[in-house]
Amino acid sequence: MNLKQLSELLGLSQTTVSRALNGYPEVNEATRERVLQAVKETGYRPNKAAQRLATGKAGSIGLVMPTAPGHQSDVHFGEFLAGLGEEAVRHDFHFVIMPADPDDEVAALRRLAISGNVDALFVAYMRGHDPRLPMLKSLSMPYVVHGRSFGSEPDYPYLDIDNEGAFYDATRLLLQLGHTRFALMNGQMHLDFAIRRKNGVISALAERGLALDEDCMSHTLMTDEQGLLAMEHFLQLPERPTAILCSSTVLALGAIRAVNQAGLRLGEDISLIAHDDVLPLLKPENFSVPLTTTRSSLRAAGVRIAQRLIGTVKQAGPFPEQELWKTELIVRASTGPVPRF
Amino acid sequence: MNLKQLSELLGLSQTTVSRALNGYPEVNEATRERVLQAVKETGYRPNKAAQRLATGKAGSIGLVMPTAPGHQSDVHFGEFLAGLGEEAVRHDFHFVIMPADPDDEVAALRRLAISGNVDALFVAYMRGHDPRLPMLKSLSMPYVVHGRSFGSEPDYPYLDIDNEGAFYDATRLLLQLGHTRFALMNGQMHLDFAIRRKNGVISALAERGLALDEDCMSHTLMTDEQGLLAMEHFLQLPERPTAILCSSTVLALGAIRAVNQAGLRLGEDISLIAHDDVLPLLKPENFSVPLTTTRSSLRAAGVRIAQRLIGTVKQAGPFPEQELWKTELIVRASTGPVPRF
DNA sequence: TACATAATTGAAAGCGCTTTGGATGCCACT
DNA sequence: AGTGGCATCCAAAGCGCTTTCAATTATGTA
Numbered sequence: 001m002n003l004k005q006l007s008e009l010l011g012l013s014q015t016t017v018s019r020a021l022n023g024y025p026e027v028n029e030a031t032r033e034r035v036l037q038a039v040k041e042t043g044y045r046p047n048k049a050a051q052r053l054a055t056g057k058a059g060s061i062g063l064v065m066p067t068a069p070g071h072q073s074d075v076h077f078g079e080f081l082a083g084l085g086e087e088a089v090r091h092d093f094h095f096v097i098m099p100a101d102p103d104d105e106v107a108a109l110r111r112l113a114i115s116g117n118v119d120a121l122f123v124a125y126m127r128g129h130d131p132r133l134p135m136l137k138s139l140s141m142p143y144v145v146h147g148r149s150f151g152s153e154p155d156y157p158y159l160d161i162d163n164e165g166a167f168y169d170a171t172r173l174l175l176q177l178g179h180t181r182f183a184l185m186n187g188q189m190h191l192d193f194a195i196r197r198k199n200g201v202i203s204a205l206a207e208r209g210l211a212l213d214e215d216c217m218s219h220t221l222m223t224d225e226q227g228l229l230a231m232e233h234f235l236q237l238p239e240r241p242t243a244i245l246c247s248s249t250v251l252a253l254g255a256i257r258a259v260n261q262a263g264l265r266l267g268e269d270i271s272l273i274a275h276d277d278v279l280p281l282l283k284p285e286n287f288s289v290p291l292t293t294t295r296s297s298l299r300a301a302g303v304r305i306a307q308r309l310i311g312t313v314k315q316a317g318p319f320p321e322q323e324l325w326k327t328e329l330i331v332r333a334s335t336g337p338v339p340r341f
Numbered sequence: 342m343n344l345k346q347l348s349e350l351l352g353l354s355q356t357t358v359s360r361a362l363n364g365y366p367e368v369n370e371a372t373r374e375r376v377l378q379a380v381k382e383t384g385y386r387p388n389k390a391a392q393r394l395a396t397g398k399a400g401s402i403g404l405v406m407p408t409a410p411g412h413q414s415d416v417h418f419g420e421f422l423a424g425l426g427e428e429a430v431r432h433d434f435h436f437v438i439m440p441a442d443p444d445d446e447v448a449a450l451r452r453l454a455i456s457g458n459v460d461a462l463f464v465a466y467m468r469g470h471d472p473r474l475p476m477l478k479s480l481s482m483p484y485v486v487h488g489r490s491f492g493s494e495p496d497y498p499y500l501d502i503d504n505e506g507a508f509y510d511a512t513r514l515l516l517q518l519g520h521t522r523f524a525l526m527n528g529q530m531h532l533d534f535a536i537r538r539k540n541g542v543i544s545a546l547a548e549r550g551l552a553l554d555e556d557c558m559s560h561t562l563m564t565d566e567q568g569l570l571a572m573e574h575f576l577q578l579p580e581r582p583t584a585i586l587c588s589s590t591v592l593a594l595g596a597i598r599a600v601n602q603a604g605l606r607l608g609e610d611i612s613l614i615a616h617d618d619v620l621p622l623l624k625p626e627n628f629s630v631p632l633t634t635t636r637s638s639l640r641a642a643g644v645r646i647a648q649r650l651i652g653t654v655k656q657a658g659p660f661p662e663q664e665l666w667k668t669e670l671i672v673r674a675s676t677g678p679v680p681r682f
Numbered sequence: 683t684a685c686a687t688a689a690t691t692g693a694a695a696g697c698g699c700t701t702t703g704g705a706t707g708c709c710a711c712t
Numbered sequence: 713a714g715t716g717g718c719a720t721c722c723a724a725a726g727c728g729c730t731t732t733c734a735a736t737t738a739t740g741t742a
Contacts, residue, residue, distance in 0.1 A: 002728055002729085013691065014729080015691070015692055015693080016690080026689070026691085031690085045456060047394070047457040047729070049391075049394045049727085050390075050394050050697090050728035051728080051730080053394055054728080055729080065426050067426035067427050071427075073420045073640070075416055075419060078414050079419075082406075082412070082413075086409065086410055086440070088440050089440040089441060094440070094453075096401070097422075098436075099425075099430040099436070115386060115389040117435075224623075228627070254627070280564065281416055281565065281622070283565070286595070299414070343698055344699060345699095354723075355700090356700085356723080357720080359699070360700090360721090367720065368719095368721080369719075388697085390697085391697070394699070394727045395700040396701095683742100686739105686742095687738100687740075688737100688739070689736100690736080690738090691735080693733090694731100694733090697728105702725080704724105705722075705723090706721075706722095707718105707720085709719100710718105711714100712713105712714085712716100
């Protein structure tokens with residue numbers, strides 16, 4: 001069933017039917033009713049590809065999903081998507097997801113943009129000096145970046161959390177508790193948030209004349225295994241750190257296993273603060289020793305970015321170009337005063 | 342840059358350029374080269390919406406993502422998507438994801454199908470007597486179901502794991518270890534896999550003349566909290582079960598917390614076997630007591646389903662309509678002989 | 683009654699691509 | 713010279729929708 005058939009069935013022109021469906025004012029209310037009724041009976045749905053071709057709008061936002069045979073799927077991705085979806089469903093938007101090799105992201109993003117399949121783009125997993133940024137700017141398509149790109153001019157639309165502030169505050173708390181030997185379990189070095197969090201730690205330590213030793217920093221994939229390994233490494237250092245900053249609750253999962261295996265008590269022998277993206281699977285309050293965290297909801301960020309993206313496509317008023325969300329520092333049992341020896 | 346401009350630039354007709362790009366044989370190799378060269382220089386990409394309109398093929402597979410403000414995102418969804426993506430990227434396919442309220446899935450699926458945006462559909466989270474099945478059959482669009490629908494005629498294309506067999510085998514192992522008091526922590530009752538797993542347990546028990554008490558069965562969301570609650574309930578039963586079957590490693594996470602909090606030792610006082618979807622985040626071998634599991638890779642299933650879906654769209658040979666994968670039973674430390682009192 | 687105005691409706695062009703059904707030129711062969 | 717076959721290429725129709733421009737009818741006013 002297409003427009004032509006429907007209009008013939010109704011004895012109307014395609015024009016009128018189309019107008020009736022799209023809410024144009026110049027169509028008689030009675031005929032509009034008649035059209036709507038016929039739509040219900042026939043189950044007619046406009047062909048999206050044709051609409052897209054005619055209007056240039058597709059009602060969809062595009063994103064690139066990094067994937068490859070060895071590539072681990074990322075819980076954060078799913079959670080973020082849920083946030084995007086929550087907002088998208090309200091506006092009858094959908095997503096076009098282009099899976100791409102992580103090495104091919106710039107090209108994949110361009111393909112997606114030029115394909116004419118999407119109205120706007122969403123970009124995440126930002127790196128320092130991210131090469132996607134100049135590409136996006138050269139496109140004439142709305143986009144919002146989740147995160148920022150260290151080293152790039154911040155003149156692009158983004159939503160980020162204050163990673164530096166979060167880890168600065170967390171470090172200060174641990175300093176106030178008397179800790180002096182710190183370690184940082186971070187995400188991969190090239191990722192923007194990792195850079196900023198490291199800076200946050202370093203600047204808080206610097207205020208007390210302390211520094212972060214190279215040995216006390218790990219930059220790894222944020223998996224539970226890597227957390228275990230990193231923590232094992234820290235624990236066997238001659239001057240073992242007593243305060244751990246950790247970029248993810250997933251890393252913390254492994255780290256805590258290492259702590260337990262070493263026979264140490266979390267929150268007493270060793271203090272840990274992790275960043276919490278509010279993953280439904282990994283609630284810090286459910287750890288055997290509830291975790292002190294810096295918190296910011298990934299899902300909420302997804303909702304907000306979808307709002308901005310969809311709003312821009314629909315020309316629904318201006319949106320702030322840059323947003324920086326503060327994180328919350330939530331103290332639970334995994335932090336305590338420095339142990340005395 | 343569109344076809345028309347490109348063809349004018351080359352002094353050729355749109356026809357020839359189109360043919361050159363799509364690998365038709367009747368175009369001179371020299372001109373094909375010329376066209377390809379021009380494409381490289383101009384960065385021309387065909388408009389997907391127009392291609393779709395002209396050919397009826399879009400190079401995309403559609404899926405519905407259940408989402409709502411209160412709706413928890415599901416780790417399994419992300420992992421499965423990674424599998425789909427891994428295969429899709431090889432064929433330059435993408436996904437169209439329609440977020441929809443869980444109560445609106447049938448309608449959402451139909452909208453997606455009729456929209457003309459997708460070539461094939463993928464469906465998951467199957468229930469008993471699933472209402473989406475008749476709808477899918479009435480469509481003339483290829484689809485593959487992940488899972489099955491208990492109570493429906495199995496005449497639709499699916500890929501499922503042998504849930505019943507998996508839990509039958511797991512139960513038998515525990516029986517052989519001398520256990521007689523069983524409990525089952527299952528997914529929501531209406532879900533197909535939950536029905537089959539329960540049947541597997543029940544039939545293994547029945548062979549020994551045992552039954553599964555109502556009190557020893559939980560049907561919940563597969564979250565860590567629900568796992569904790571369910572296990573707490575089991576532990577305070579007058580005749581506390583010593584053998585637990587668990588539908589997910591996520592549930593197991595909470596269950597084990599409850600076991601620990603009760604001062605019991607996993608694998609000694611209480612044995613547990615969980616189903617493992619091979620989530621990168623939750624490896625059974627990394628639990629403090631490594632988990633005995635029934636294993637089947639969700640991601641591998643995603644790859645396979647994408648193969649079938651894309652293959653069907655591309656008419657690349659016949660595929661089996663029904664596939665039932667066996668699971669592996671992997672014994673680790675969370676199972677042991679029944680304790681003596 | 684005649685005319686301007688508003689309310690409805692339609693015909694047709696166009697979005698960018700594929701594909702059918704010819705054209706055209708060139709060659710070998712009779 | 714005439715013919716058929718082959719290799720190339722092109723004009724134009726059509727996919728299903730939106731939208732411009734124009735036509736038609738109904739309404740109100742002088």
